[in-house]
Amino acid sequence: MRRxxxxxxxxxxxxxxACAVPHQRDDVTLDKSAARRAEVTDVFERYREVRNSAIxxxxxxxxxxxxxxxxxxxxxxxFEVSQRLAKTQxxxxxxxxxxxxxxxxxxxxxxxxxxxxxDGALGVNRVQVFERSSSVAPWLLTASPEALAETTIxxxxxxxxxxxxxxxDDGVGMSMSPQEAASAYAAVLADPEAPESAAFAQDxxxxxxxxxxxxxxxxxxxxxxxxxxxxxxxxALRTADGGALAFVTLLRQDTYTVADGxxxxxxxxxxxQAFLSEGISGSGKLSYLHQVLLHLxxxxxxxxxxxQYGGVVSGENGSATPAR
Amino acid sequence: xxxxxxxxxxxxxxxxxxxAGVAVMVVLGPDSRLxxxxxxxxxxxxxxxxxxEVIRWAxxxxxxxxxxxxxxxxxxxxxxxxxxxxxxxxxxxxxxxEFKRPWELxxxxxxxxxNLPGAPTALDWWIDSSAGLGGASISTRLPDQTVSLxxxxxxxxxxxxLEVTVAYGVKGGxxxxxxxxxxxxxxxxxxxxxxxxxxxxxGDDLEEEVVYVYIDEDGVEHExxxxxxxxxxxxxxxxxxxxxxxxxxxxxxxxxEPEPTEPVPTxxxxxxxxxxTAAEIAAEPDPLPVPDTEPAATDEAVVYVYVDEDGVEHExxxxxxxxxxxxxxxxxx
Numbered sequence: 289m290r291r292x293x294x295x296x297x298x299x300x301x302x303x304x305x306a307c308a309v310p311h312q313r314d315d316v317t318l319d320k321s322a323a324r325r326a327e328v329t330d331v332f333e334r335y336r337e338v339r340n341s342a343i344x345x346x347x348x349x350x351x352x353x354x355x356x357x358x359x360x361x362x363x364x365x366x367f368e369v370s371q372r373l374a375k376t377q378x379x380x381x382x383x384x385x386x387x388x389x390x391x392x393x394x395x396x397x398x399x400x401x402x403x404x405x406x407d408g409a410l411g412v413n414r415v416q417v418f419e420r421s422s423s424v425a426p427w428l429l430t431a432s433p434e435a436l437a438e439t440t441i442x443x444x445x446x447x448x449x450x451x452x453x454x455x456x457d458d459g460v461g462m463s464m465s466p467q468e469a470a471s472a473y474a475a476v477l478a479d480p481e482a483p484e485s486a487a488f489a490q491d492x493x494x495x496x497x498x499x500x501x502x503x504x505x506x507x508x509x510x511x512x513x514x515x516x517x518x519x520x521x522x523x524a525l526r527t528a529d530g531g532a533l534a535f536v537t538l539l540r541q542d543t544y545t546v547a548d549g550x551x552x553x554x555x556x557x558x559x560x561q562a563f564l565s566e567g568i569s570g571s572g573k574l575s576y577l578h579q580v581l582l583h584l585x586x587x588x589x590x591x592x593x594x595x596q597y598g599g600v601v602s603g604e605n606g607s608a609t610p611a612r
Numbered sequence: 613x614x615x616x617x618x619x620x621x622x623x624x625x626x627x628x629x630x631x632a633g634v635a636v637m638v639v640l641g642p643d644s645r646l647x648x649x650x651x652x653x654x655x656x657x658x659x660x661x662x663x664x665e666v667i668r669w670a671x672x673x674x675x676x677x678x679x680x681x682x683x684x685x686x687x688x689x690x691x692x693x694x695x696x697x698x699x700x701x702x703x704x705x706x707x708x709x710e711f712k713r714p715w716e717l718x719x720x721x722x723x724x725x726x727n728l729p730g731a732p733t734a735l736d737w738w739i740d741s742s743a744g745l746g747g748a749s750i751s752t753r754l755p756d757q758t759v760s761l762x763x764x765x766x767x768x769x770x771x772x773x774l775e776v777t778v779a780y781g782v783k784g785g786x787x788x789x790x791x792x793x794x795x796x797x798x799x800x801x802x803x804x805x806x807x808x809x810x811x812x813x814x815g816d817d818l819e820e821e822v823v824y825v826y827i828d829e830d831g832v833e834h835e836x837x838x839x840x841x842x843x844x845x846x847x848x849x850x851x852x853x854x855x856x857x858x859x860x861x862x863x864x865x866x867x868x869e870p871e872p873t874e875p876v877p878t879x880x881x882x883x884x885x886x887x888x889t890a891a892e893i894a895a896e897p898d899p900l901p902v903p904d905t906e907p908a909a910t911d912e913a914v915v916y917v918y919v920d921e922d923g924v925e926h927e928x929x930x931x932x933x934x935x936x937x938x939x940x941x942x943x944x945x
Contacts, residue, residue, distance in 0.1 A: 308753070309671060310669060310671045310782055311669070311670055312668050312669055312670075313668050313670050313756065315758075316664055316665045316668055318664055318694050318697065318758060319757070319758060320692045320693075395694065396694060396697075396698065397694070397698045422698060422729070423695045423696075423698040423699040423735065424699065424729045424730035424734075424735065
């Protein structure tokens, strides 16, 4: 008798589960997942296709259809260096290995998603952000800091399957907000003695930048100054530890004031030499953009950089004469 | 008793399901949808868009046909409200703020630019869309997300003369209603089976029934009432295989066990010597099978017969035998 009851109950349950029953929705708030998985795959395939075309042509112009902002500026600078030095760039022919995709939900545009792409050949993980600024705009790469393959990228906290974002000015549960961290990090880079120094871990990026600045500052009869400025933070994700993973874009300006009769030059084949082929006589300035992946741990932990992507974006020889 | 309750519950559930199935079939009809229109919408804007809070249903099949005169290009699309509102946000449009079935609209004019930011046909985020000259239509199921329906002019035209026909229902709704009806009928049948099965099943749930039987001297059973049985005296109590039997004077009430066994005959109040009573017969063990051998020796029964002068035989007892002379004696075979 019991079996006689179980079978029809099972059939009814399956039949009801298979039917999509019309129902009224209580929640009609604006809300959308940034992208579906298939859409993400299409975005990556299109990006690789366009990037390889640009590399083949040694022309950065096609990149403007798949990149924007700091990434486009850095890559354009890289292409210009290659053009001036008549060097070819390596095509991206390796299989794309997207190891993680996090798609937050948004109430309005812009939409963006986060992805980790492993580059086995270089031994790095590219932590990328693609953004769609409006409903008629394409998906563009806006951030792509690189971390060493052995660097652990913090897990992203999710809710209902969607990654949680952090407002740039939201410092709850952390030592500071992402925007405060960006500004303080720039201050620490500009001045090792800055009061914010105690709030940051002395990561490899800080050490590398200070080393380069010390080398440039050691040139005889050359006055070298370095300035750092943080741009507005646009992307930050909540990490599983209650902290945040912030994408910080920093503008770095190296100014050289050279004594009369002297010229500062760079080695053949270097990006600086591509922008300032004549060197600097009198005064000159090189501008760099650095995208830094900054981890703000939950609680009182000190923020530290996990990766960066940057390069020369412009050079000026003389007080007002741009070199490019 | 609990299973009986389940049976009736299944039956009631089945009736409700069957009624629901019939209702679905009647309401939706064979084409599984309700159609309204065409309805004219007075506007000369470039877009007619529903506000995010207007479409509150999910998993409803909708068909929208938008028509404009003189083969003007037109576009119909359903998209997530985040996308649609961003797309038309700066355009001059007629926004539908309220919709009641079968067709009652609340609208408001929104000022904006005279052009859309791009061609709607070039966008990839529409859930469903269609474009055409003079008319366009979509047929889609409302997803479980906040959506907006947009009717847009394409190119330099506008939506003057717009007429809209809307149908909504459940895809395959008539068939689903029929299936629900059959399912309901099946449940009713199943429920009745459960109830009937229990009544015919084991007697755990049945009340004990006492049957009083009087067996006369000829071994014929007569059912009597409890009152009649009470008037009789118990003369003997016989231990039976499956039931205790009380032998009463004359008719005997039998305390019947729940197991449906044959009523056991009772003995009469007087006995004939040498004749077994019904109770004694019933109490006897089953006869053993007779072996296929020589029969066992038994006590020989001697019959004394007196033959009168007419040759008629009369059986006499051993006591009467002394009055007669034995003239013949032969062995029984």
